[in-house]
Amino acid sequence: MKTILYITSSVRSFKEEETQHQSITRLLGERFLEQFRLRYHDVEIIHRNLSIDPPSFLTQEFIAAAFEKAELTSEQKAVLKMSDQYIEEIKQANIIVIASPMYNYGMPAVLKAWFDQVIRVNKTFSFDLARGDEPLEPILSGKSLVLLASWGEFNFRKGENKYHLNHLSSHIEQLAPYLGAEQFFEIASEYQEFSDDRHRASKLSALTQVKELANNLASI
Ligand SMILES: Cc1cc2nc3c(=O)[nH]c(=O)nc-3n(C[C@H](O)[C@H](O)[C@H](O)COP(=O)(O)O)c2cc1C
Numbered sequence: 370m371k372t373i374l375y376i377t378s379s380v381r382s383f384k385e386e387e388t389q390h391q392s393i394t395r396l397l398g399e400r401f402l403e404q405f406r407l408r409y410h411d412v413e414i415i416h417r418n419l420s421i422d423p424p425s426f427l428t429q430e431f432i433a434a435a436f437e438k439a440e441l442t443s444e445q446k447a448v449l450k451m452s453d454q455y456i457e458e459i460k461q462a463n464i465i466v467i468a469s470p471m472y473n474y475g476m477p478a479v480l481k482a483w484f485d486q487v488i489r490v491n492k493t494f495s496f497d498l499a500r501g502d503e504p505l506e507p508i509l510s511g512k513s514l515v516l517l518a519s520w521g522e523f524n525f526r527k528g529e530n531k532y533h534l535n536h537l538s539s540h541i542e543q544l545a546p547y548l549g550a551e552q553f554f555e556i557a558s559e560y561q562e563f564s565d566d567r568h569r570a571s572k573l574s575a576l577t578q579v580k581e582l583a584n585n586l587a588s589i
Pocket of ligand 1: 562
């Protein structure tokens with residue numbers, strides 16, 4: 370059996386029967402899961418819809434509990450409960466699919482809040498000054514991370530002239546090892562704000578790539 374952790378973060382929804390104001394990242398996510406299920410039947414999907422059920426922001430109490438070395442109090446356990454649950458979901462997953470829009474050149478706040486909850490000392494990374502200037506090391510391994518993105522402008526892909534403005538893809542790629550991801554894939558639809566032929570072509574191309582990637586990952 371394979372487990373896919375599916376994280377969605379757009380404030381827009383996606384419904385098959387509607388045509389207006391549909392989330393492109395959710396569309397790409399749905400098509401990925403659909404295609405994967407066609408190729409690989411024994412799959413469990415854990416869906417975290419962060420815009421409907423947003424993670425809490427970190428607090429001083431959270432940090433204190435996360436770094437506590439002694440036995441945790443019941444209050445501290447309660448503060449970490451959601452984080453524990455999110456981390457458990459990551460541990461279970463073979464593939465993590467993150468469907469994320471670009472908001473203000475980066476990831477949505479709810480997605481950043483989720484990363485802040487799951488990148489946690491002695492759970493998803495270890496910290497040891499004996500390693501010198503690089504004391505952090507990921508704990509989890511063996512997973513694949515798929516980023517399904519959409520943005521209104523264009524030329525934000527790696528190697529293109531506006532990649533340096535894209536803080537969404539580079540940020541998530543940088544964080545990927547802390548989720549245990551050893552492989553990082555990204556598919557993006559561009560030009561959403563222009564609603565023109567370039568947008569239609571880009572979306573279509575993203576959908577084709579999604580299908581191919583789902584087939585490939587399902588056959589590993
Ligand atoms: C609050 C907000 C901020 C956005 N910021 C950017 C941006 O900085 N750059 C960009 O190219 N598009 C930006 N967009 C456009 C979205 O990335 C685009 O609409 C994308 O398709 C959203 O994903 P979704 O279709 O899954 O909702 C923004 C949209 C919203 C609603």
